[in-house]
Amino acid sequence: MRCELITIKVNGEERTLAVAPNRTLLNLLREDLNLTGTKQGCDDGDCGACTVLVDGRPVLACIKLAAQCDGCEVTTIEGLAREGRLDRVQEAFWHEGGMQCGFCTPGMIMSSYALLQRNPHPTEAEIRQAISNNLCRCTGYTKIVAAVKRAATFAEFTQR
């Protein structure tokens, strides 16, 4: 199988990579770039653990081919904290206890981050809608919803 050259900006850094046509964006991130913060929960588009932002939109990296991302800008969980400072969504998940095993957490955070980017003051229904694609087997969701609410109120972090 012939590899294709793609150029892709990952967490602000431009990379040119040779990818097999059947390489998913998820495996490109995890195996080629060692960005294992993006999780593989099902590899089937069912669980949301692999959620990343492609050009600002939440996307399931396990059902997106890397070759489709040529010229795109990808943000993963590793790209949220700046200068060692957690993003407000990360901060809120931590303090609200919106995680247990932590495996769904990066995907949850990316979905929530994308929501707050497009809608800084979501209602609870909008929050639940935004993370409806993300399964969590541990927390029972209540503290995750609370974390996103709390993130929305962190005014000091909002402008960045």
Added chain:
Amino acid sequence: MARYIGKEMSRVEGIAKVTGRAKYAAEFRVPNLAYGFIVSSSIAKGTIKSIDTREAERAPGVIRVFTHLNAPKFRNDPQDRSFRALQSDRIYFNMQPVALVVAETYEQARYASRLVKVDYNAEKHQTDTEALLASARDPSHGRGTRVRGNPEVALREAPVKVEAEYRIPIEHHNPMEPHAAIAFWEGDRLTIFDKTQGVYEVRRHLASSFGIPEEDVTVISPFVGGAFGSALRPNYYPTLTAMAARELKRPVKIVYTRTQMFAGHGYRPYTIQRVALGADRSGKLTAIIHEAVHNTSSFEEFDDNTTGFARQVYACPNLRASLKIVSTDLHTPTWMRAPGAVSGMFALESAMDELAYALKIDPLQLRLINYAETDPESGKPWSSKALRECYLLGAKKFGWEKRKFEPRSMRDGEWLIGWGMATGVWGAFQAPAAARITLRADGTAHVVSATSDIGPGTYTAMTIIAAEFLGLKPEQIKFELGDTRFPRAPLEGGSMTTASVGSAVHGAAMAIVARLLDLANRNEDSPLKGAAASDVELLDGRLQLKSDPSRYVDAFDLMKRHNLNEITETFEARPSREREDYAMLAHGAQFVEVKVHSELGIVRVTRIVEVTACGRIVNPKTAHSQEIGGVVWGIGMALQEATEVDHRYGRIVNPNLQHYHVPVNADVLEVETIFVEEDDKIVNPLGVKGMGELGMVGIPAAIANAVFHATGKRIRELPITPDKLL
């Protein structure tokens, strides 16, 4: 007064988790890694007639295809009958591994796996427990067969009785992280990153499978993305991974697909129960007969002690509680969150509700009438039991007194409203566990134990306990786990980690205190002269007399004076003798409101109040999370979860998250969890009991009871899907 125990603390590993830095088994960087992909059988029983791997071997990137014909044999271990793959041509269950393709990339291995051609001699299989009841047998260990009093006669003579059968389907844990391992060898020494609830168990399993000393195997598992029992027993992929790595002389990684998980680690068994209850007219139980049957595999015996806890819930002089098993052509079941207890209590607590209606007594009242003041099984006193307080507080918070007794008596437009309740019960187990503490003269401490943290918050709980008893701040403690180079700890299962490992950390801290006191008292004019170790404590670097903190020695100066940069103590904590004189359980009461759509049969769980009594709470923040998570597992079990087997093919037909339904956020509305703390000096030095499983135990019954109250329909077969209510 505790400084940290009992106070809310955010997870110490939280930053690693929210930044994606926490490394799970599949995520370790190992150079020259090859990727394995498992090929699974398409029949449930028979033999492999022929297997053709030539095309797969020619596919790009493929390094080797292992089958039973070329894979080395693992050592036979009579102590460990767990399934090992590629050992013969025999097929014991559908989706059993028949080949392992190893290639340079994951995609290449996966592609080539489709090119492996297998021909079978299929034999007649049986995967349906219902069809095998005539062959039900006692488990060979003979536990739980003791009969109390004369239940048959008591039931016959009881003025009021109920009797029914209850069914629970196969369920799968479905942690969000798929099972995975990366293995590599250095000479005859094996290192493996694995998803496991017990690194020592995996080590023993691997050492015995390969016939090498345990010391030559290192198992590393710092983060586990949920497990719920699915990573308790040694599964077959670690041996496969290690075998391939050894044969190919390079590191190999295997990750289950979501589908492979359904035949890769066991499941909650298919369980049929019969409960018969007899009572006098006042509601006092006179007879309990509780019989269960569930399936196991054809090659291994497993039972989850379905009726075990149910023996200890109600005061009743006549009881028989048994469990039988049948052999099916499925993989072996295993422990799944609240194993046995949640199944047994679904039946018993549904039956109690049926009895309440037969007697026309409020269901909560019936529980109070039959409250067990001492352990009905052993006659021993409880080490502590605040179940009555749970019932009463829960009822008050929920507003139970406003409940109308009659079914179908509450309504909200098209929605029928039902209120139900049930009791939860779990153990207060403790197993031997060891921990090691290194206290450094710079005022920090390193604490290690080979336990695991599958999500409950073990890292944080142990940090809190170490900080408490070393008198340091949590930031000064570094706790590590999940590594066989650390002192031995039991499996993280049975909700016993805080009790077991916490006691070890406590003991190691006490040993550090004793060591420091000894150093201090080598000095003739030590202000602590004459004090025993139990008279002193460490607090912010001072070794001080508890009764008079003005008499102290600066611990870190003391170490420096003795030219000690650090001191290390290892402690093994064992359950105390005293425990034997008591019965020990954790309890809870659950109150549930459901709304059932009168036309569509849809059930919404609109409100849950769960009150639990499980000793002392180390970290309320993570503890509540555990209970909420347990409640939501109960919702899933009650309303959604079922692994469907097509018995014609002996094959699971919904092995994915699209068709196996776990609760989503829209299924979870109002959940309130409350703790009634118990001051229990008997269970262990910390006074903690198990809570991780407890949270779900009564929920399926409480929901089923609420559904009955809403609709007048008694659903005795889980899950309660709309078709059963139409």
